[in-house]
Each structure stands twice: as C-alpha cells, then as structure tokens.
Amino acid sequence: MASESSMANINGRETTSLNGEPVVKRPREGVPQEHPLRTPKEPQNKVTVVLGAQWGDEGKGKIVDLLAMDADIVCRCQGGNNAGHTVVVDSVEYDFHLLPSGVLNKKAISFIGNGVVIHLPGLFEEAEKNLRKGKGLQGWEERLKISDRAHIVFNFHQAVDGIQEQQRQQQEGKNLGTTKKGIGPAYSSKAARNGLRVCDLVSDFKVFEEKFRMLAEHFRTMYPNLNVDIDSELEQLKEYTERLRPLVTDGVYFMHKALTGPSKKILVEGANAALLDIDFGTYPFVTSSNCTVGGVCTGLGVPPSYVGRVYGVVKAYTTRVGVGAFPTEQDNETGNLLQSRGREFGVTTGRRRRCGWLDLILVRYAHMVNGFSAIALTKLDILDTLPEIKVAVAYKVNGQPLPSFPANMDVLTQVKVEYETLPGWCCSTETARSFEELPVQAQNYIRFIEDFLQVPVKWVGVGKSRESIIKLF
Numbered sequence: 001m002a003s004e005s006s007m008a009n010i011n012g013r014e015t016t017s018l019n020g021e022p023v024v025k026r027p028r029e030g031v032p033q034e035h036p037l038r039t040p041k042e043p044q045n046k047v048t049v050v051l052g053a054q055w056g057d058e059g060k061g062k063i064v065d066l067l068a069m070d071a072d073i074v075c076r077c078q079g080g081n082n083a084g085h086t087v088v089v090d091s092v093e094y095d096f097h098l099l100p101s102g103v104l105n106k107k108a109i110s111f112i113g114n115g116v117v118i119h120l121p122g123l124f125e126e127a128e129k130n131l132r133k134g135k136g137l138q139g140w141e142e143r144l145k146i147s148d149r150a151h152i153v154f155n156f157h158q159a160v161d162g163i164q165e166q167q168r169q170q171q172e173g174k175n176l177g178t179t180k181k182g183i184g185p186a187y188s189s190k191a192a193r194n195g196l197r198v199c200d201l202v203s204d205f206k207v208f209e210e211k212f213r214m215l216a217e218h219f220r221t222m223y224p225n226l227n228v229d230i231d232s233e234l235e236q237l238k239e240y241t242e243r244l245r246p247l248v249t250d251g252v253y254f255m256h257k258a259l260t261g262p263s264k265k266i267l268v269e270g271a272n273a274a275l276l277d278i279d280f281g282t283y284p285f286v287t288s289s290n291c292t293v294g295g296v297c298t299g300l301g302v303p304p305s306y307v308g309r310v311y312g313v314v315k316a317y318t319t320r321v322g323v324g325a326f327p328t329e330q331d332n333e334t335g336n337l338l339q340s341r342g343r344e345f346g347v348t349t350g351r352r353r354r355c356g357w358l359d360l361i362l363v364r365y366a367h368m369v370n371g372f373s374a375i376a377l378t379k380l381d382i383l384d385t386l387p388e389i390k391v392a393v394a395y396k397v398n399g400q401p402l403p404s405f406p407a408n409m410d411v412l413t414q415v416k417v418e419y420e421t422l423p424g425w426c427c428s429t430e431t432a433r434s435f436e437e438l439p440v441q442a443q444n445y446i447r448f449i450e451d452f453l454q455v456p457v458k459w460v461g462v463g464k465s466r467e468s469i470i471k472l473f
Contacts (some may be wrong), residue, residue: 031440045259047075047266047309049296051311052273052374053366055282055320057353059378059461061085064269066459066469072264074102075255076271077299078115078289079121080153080186082179083271084097084346088464092134098123100269103144104136110234114149115289115299117186118198119158120240146244147251147300148199151190154212156219156228157182163223178322185219187288195217201237202245209234230262235269252301259306262450268296274312276368282409285324295372303362310374311458314363314449316380319353321346325412328356342382357419359392360452365405367453374458376469377449381462389445393452394418422448429462435472438462 048067052058065087068074079096088094096103098118100110112118161180178184186280189195194215200208216230216282258264272291275281280292289295293310296302317338318327329335335355338344345354366372370372383389395415406412425439433439435446438460446457460470 011027015060031136035173037398043259043306044261046265046306047259047268047296047300047302047411048308049270049293051310051312051370051372052276052291053314053363053370053375054273054318054359055275056062056273057084057319057321057344058273058315059376060273060314061087061096061101061462062271062378062464062466062469063311063313063376063459065104066466067267068100068102068105068108070265071105071108071264071267073109073111074100074105075111075113075266075268075300076100077113077440078291078295079120079270079271079287080117080181080183082181082183082287085269085271087250087446089466091133092136094130094133094136095126097126099130099140099144100128100265101148102269103140104232106139106143108143110140111254111300112144112146113255113300114147115295116147117151117153117183117190117289118381119153119182120244121155121236122153123244124240131397132429141243141247141386143403145249145251145254146198146249147458148233148248148392149251150198151186151195152198152201153182153186153231154196154215155182156216156226157185157189157228159226159228159358160185160219160223161404163226184288190225197450198244198248201241202248205241207359212237221237238393249290255301256327259302268300268302270295274369275362277369280365280369281458282324282412283407285322292366309373310370311374311376312363312366312370312455313376314358315378315379316358316383316445317342318356318359318362319344320356321351321353325409326354326356327362327391327395327412327415327417328359329354330356334386337385338382341385342379357390357392358449359417360449360460361392361395361405364453367455372455374456375449375453376459376461377446377457378461380438380445380460381429381468383424383445384428384430385426385440387426389422389424390419391448392417393420430468430471432462433467435460 050060050064052060084099085096086099102108103110127140161178161182174315196211218227251292270291272287274292276285276287277290278288278290297304338355344355397414422445423441425441429438429442448459456473462468
C-alpha cells in the first residue's frame, strides 16, 4: 500500500485528482501532455431559472416578462395548461397557460421542453385568444419550438381528471382540487409507458392512430362511464398535426446547441411552485410534475452544471387555491382584505384563492430545495393599508418546535404558528421606483425577510406594470 507522500509524488511527477481518485500523468508518444479536453472549462452559457417559492400565483409571469425582454431563449420545462401567468404589456393583459410568457419578446425563441405535457387544442386556443387582445403575440408560431419528446394531453385525459375528482369526493368526502386539465392522467400515462409524444403524432399518423385507440380503450376499461369520441378527436389531431410539425424540434439537440454555442441569455420559466412539487410539495395536494429546480434538468435535458442563477418568486403574503393544509390562512377580515385588494382569483380556474400571512418557514423550505440566488418579492403594495403585518417564523406541534417543514400533512394541519408582528406603513407604495422611496416600515419588512432566509431580495413588485418592479441590486 503506497503511503500518502508516495501517492502525492510518483516517479518524480505530481499527481492530480479526478473525482477524488489519484491520477498519474504519463507522457505518451505523439500526445501533448496537457490535453485540452482535460482542462476543466466553465460552461459558455448557463440558464437563469425563475421558480415559485410558495403554492403558486406568486407573480412569476411578471418577473419572467422583465427578464425575457433581453433573453434569447425562454423555456417551459414542466407542467401543462394547469399553470396560469398574467403579463401586462402596453396596458394589455395577456394570460398564458402553456406558452412561455417570453413569447411576447419578438426577438426571443420560446421553447416548450420535454417535461411539459401539451393539450394541443388548448395551445392553439390560447394563442388565438391572446392574439385578439393585442399585437404582442403576432408571429408567435415563427418563434416557438416544441420538444419532440413532450407528451400529449388528450381530451379523454381531461375527462378522466374530472371522473377521478368525483370519485375522490364520493369515497373520501374531499377532492384534490385539480384544474381538470388532464395533467395528472397524462403524467400517469407517461409513467405507465403507454403515453404518446409529439414525435409520435408528427411521424406516421396510421401508427399513431393505432396507439391512440389502444390508449383510449385502456382508459375506457378503467372508467366505464368515460365518454370518448375517438374518431372526432383523431380528426382534430390530424388537423393540428400540420400546424404543429414546423414547430417541432429535437429538444435535447436544441438545448445543447444553445448552451454550448455563441453567447446567449437563456431563461427558464417555472410553472406552479415549490409547495406543489410532486416530491417536495404538500402531498397529495400537489401537481404531477417537479416544479423545483431539478425539473429544469429533466424537463429540458440541461446538465446540472449549466444551471446558473435561480430566482425564487415570493408573494408578500401567502395564497393557496383549492384544498390542503395552510398554516397561516386568515379566514377573517384580514384574509378578505388581502383577497379583494390582491384580486386573488386563479388565472386558470377562476377560483377564489385562500389568503394568509407570509410564511417564512415554508419559503425557507423552498430555498433548501432550490438554493435561491435571490428573491423577487411581489405584491408588496397589497399590504399598504394594514396597520400591522404578521410573519410566520416558527411551527410548534404539541408545544414542541418543529425543526423543519413536515412531510406529513396530518402534522401540518396541527401546527401552531408563531408570528413576528411588524408595523405596517399605511400609505401607498405604488409610485415608489427605488428602495429608498419605499416607507421605512416597508424597507424593514424586506430586510426582515432577507435576514430570516439569508437570501437577498433582488426585486420588489408594487403594482401590475413592468415599471412597478423595483430593482434593488
């Protein structure tokens, strides 16, 4: 067994370490000693990621829109048209569900990655609806690319979603509160390996038709009450195929070229949020995909070393759509005020959002999973009329403090929340355009969040427009 000193210097040559293993450099004939491939190189381009840090509806679309203005590529990596982002440009309010918000940038390519599940009628209807609102989406098909590996959501997936919710209600007396957009059943098909992908649809349609009929029959067998018009949907899909084909690309190759080619700004727009993640969220009241940073790698084919800055979007208070534990919920006048001032209705479902105080235990947990580089704090102006503001800083169960965010939802429903009460500012922040222009109490609120999370706040939102986002550094 060689000693440590002998391992460090063998035959007079210093060793280097590769993955912790000693390596001896031996010169070979005709091979240069310093091979260029063996010199570690930093990636040419890294992706910037924007993720929700709560239960969704944090205002991610607005931050993405801000960053997308000078981006070259804007990507969606997971979810489907269960997501909902609202972006206001030139006084026009655009609603996005499947399309990346960056599609409004006419100089950028928008990319829907393999981790997204796509309902084709929903995609084209969304584009047409936004086209009628304003000029922002003109020429969208020329700047959209879709991964050939993305799975397709069919109409029967959506019908099954509704049936499953009814069954849960009947059997357990409660449902999951899904959007009924077919997202869960589509991801189930993907995991069961009988799903169909974009590459199947744009290839041989006869082969696709056979697989489609088999999949539809599979669901018919499982759900006898399922009403499926197979021929009608096949006819509809055939029509969409010709519109879809020019948009389809090999997603892995597309991202590889973007990452390793000339300098590019690449932005990834997360859908849903950390506490809705299938693995790390408040299971089972979650979505069916990974909306944390790992979903960027698996949903786009991006190596981890190419992930750059990760920005977490945090609403200045907390909201949640549908059912599930919500420790800081305010089912009272405060909750009603936040709901009405914040116009808290779901973009996708129109459902009223439940509202409560900012929960920093929850956000800190999201940071543990995602490793946020900085935070975008949105909708600070909604707190303008409150004389005092509470922030959750600890959980207790049976009088004992919880060291971390609980996995078990039965535990989460039992927690007693400890709050820090901060003074409100009782004046409008909507005209502020710098940190210094904010009331001192609002500045202290931001500093309190930074100090608790040990993450800097980079942006603060005090209104609906692009101009209302204050950049702190």
